[in-house]
Amino acid sequence: MAIGMKAMPFSFVAHFLAVVGAILVLIWCISFRGGLAxxxxxKNLIFNSYHYRIVIAIFQLRTRILTSVYLVxxxxxxxxxxxxxxxxxxxxxIIGIYTAFKFHNESNIANLxxxxxxxxxxxxxxxxxxxxxxxxIFFYPGGATTIRSQSLPWHVLFGLFVYILAVGTAxxxxxxxxxxLQNSGVAKYGSEAFLVNFTAIVTILFGVFVFLTILSQPPxxxxxxxxxx
Amino acid sequence: MAIGMKAMPFSFVAHFLAVVGAILVLIWCISFRGGLAxxxxxKNLIFNSYHYRIVIAIFQLRTRILTSVYLVxxxxxxxxxxxxxxxxxxxxxIIGIYTAFKFHNESNIANLxxxxxxxxxxxxxxxxxxxxxxxxIFFYPGGATTIRSQSLPWHVLFGLFVYILAVGTAxxxxxxxxxxLQNSGVAKYGSEAFLVNFTAIVTILFGVFVFLTILSQPPxxxxxxxxxx
Numbered sequence: 274m275a276i277g278m279k280a281m282p283f284s285f286v287a288h289f290l291a292v293v294g295a296i297l298v299l300i301w302c303i304s305f306r307g308g309l310a311x312x313x314x315x316k317n318l319i320f321n322s323y324h325y326r327i328v329i330a331i332f333q334l335r336t337r338i339l340t341s342v343y344l345v346x347x348x349x350x351x352x353x354x355x356x357x358x359x360x361x362x363x364x365x366x367i368i369g370i371y372t373a374f375k376f377h378n379e380s381n382i383a384n385l386x387x388x389x390x391x392x393x394x395x396x397x398x399x400x401x402x403x404x405x406x407x408x409x410i411f412f413y414p415g416g417a418t419t420i421r422s423q424s425l426p427w428h429v430l431f432g433l434f435v436y437i438l439a440v441g442t443a444x445x446x447x448x449x450x451x452x453x454l455q456n457s458g459v460a461k462y463g464s465e466a467f468l469v470n471f472t473a474i475v476t477i478l479f480g481v482f483v484f485l486t487i488l489s490q491p492p493x494x495x496x497x498x499x500x501x502x
Numbered sequence: 503m504a505i506g507m508k509a510m511p512f513s514f515v516a517h518f519l520a521v522v523g524a525i526l527v528l529i530w531c532i533s534f535r536g537g538l539a540x541x542x543x544x545k546n547l548i549f550n551s552y553h554y555r556i557v558i559a560i561f562q563l564r565t566r567i568l569t570s571v572y573l574v575x576x577x578x579x580x581x582x583x584x585x586x587x588x589x590x591x592x593x594x595x596i597i598g599i600y601t602a603f604k605f606h607n608e609s610n611i612a613n614l615x616x617x618x619x620x621x622x623x624x625x626x627x628x629x630x631x632x633x634x635x636x637x638x639i640f641f642y643p644g645g646a647t648t649i650r651s652q653s654l655p656w657h658v659l660f661g662l663f664v665y666i667l668a669v670g671t672a673x674x675x676x677x678x679x680x681x682x683l684q685n686s687g688v689a690k691y692g693s694e695a696f697l698v699n700f701t702a703i704v705t706i707l708f709g710v711f712v713f714l715t716i717l718s719q720p721p722x723x724x725x726x727x728x729x730x731x
């Protein structure tokens with residue numbers, strides 16, 4: 274299913290969309306939702322920081338997926354970068370979910386009833402399993418050669434699945450939060466509604482370009498060249 | 503990115519999940535939401551029929567994607583089945599969207615403000631473009647050989663993208679509808695909430711198995727064998 278185009282242009286667009294998406298979320302939190310905070314009388318500020326962190330986590334996720342595609346470095350170093358970026362994204366994701374619980378508990382909102390929350394927990398668990406499996410089989414202590422080669426395509430496929438699920442869960446989060454706000458009086462066709470919907474669309478487009486980068490041709494192979502870690 | 507497993511078992515699971523999903527949606531509509539109708543004093547019944555139709559459309563979508571993978575038939579006949587099933591899914595999708603407008607207009611609900619509605623319209627437009635392009639280039643009058651071979655991987659990729667977007671849009675729809683219902687008093691941890699969330703998860707799992715079927719090895723190739731139409 275690989276496509277015969279160079280990965281670099283897709284990767285640049287993906288990075289651009291990542292920056293645009295991060296700025297849009299910041300504008301939303303600061304201009305419309307009162308800012309960011311960890312401890313605050315206005316509990317919504319805690320939720321904002323959660324939103325912001327989840328988005329950062331997803332963008333980290335992208336960065337480390339791309340790492341395995343276009344960085345021209347020694348294989349061992351690339352693997353380490355891949356591993357560390359994944360670990361950062363995983364920790365940020367866990368902080369993000371913790372902040373959601375904190376916000377709910379301090380505001381007396383029920384936990385874990387919505388599809389967004391179920392999938393969010395699912396993504397983090399699957400992501401953690403993927404990370405631990407990758408660490409044990411491909412890094413330390415490392416599996417037998419046959420196990421490594423047989424599980425590599427599944428590792429890539431499972432990673433892509435978790436990635437699509439993460440983008441989908443973020444999109445569900447935008448819709449859920451905006452629906453709550455609209456039930457509390459935020460205008461259905463107002464600038465905030467458009468901002469949030471467009472941020473969701475930027476998130477989806479960004480996911481598309483990460484996908485295109487992965488399916489495209491990586492930079493020229495040499496002894497330090499590409500390998501799908 | 504192909505995986506070395508046979509497509510058939512994945513395809514069976516996908517079909518099974520499709521049936522389970524369809525039954526769950528029917529149970530939701532009939533046991534919890536009062537049934538299905540096209541004209542009714544209770545406008546919600548119109549919306550139910552819309553939900554049901556959209557789900558059928560997605561399951562048709564699956565069927566015709568699988569058609570190109572495991573049906574062992576003459577190439578020309580397979581292409582025709584692929585085209586006709588896509589056309590049916592497209593028409594059902596359009597009816598589904600029309601029913602949403604009908605429900606909104608007859609119930610004085612605003613149209614096209616939510617992310618679900620935006621993406622739904624986007625999916626149908628992209629799907630229509632994909633169908634028309636496929637018809638003109640691969641069926642009648644048919645493009646030059648170079649155009650056909652160059653655009654085939656993009657046709658497959660674009661089809662997969664629209665498919666993932668359709669599954670994602672359906673998932674957004676489940677969350678949106680349930681959030682509205684929970685704002686109107688439906689229990690957050692009640693049986694209806696669990697039913698809808700599980701239906702959404704079945705829809706996602708079904709999408710995963712369609713994906714696995716596409717990436718797996720099709721049945722044995724012979725003169726009537728597989729071609730990625």
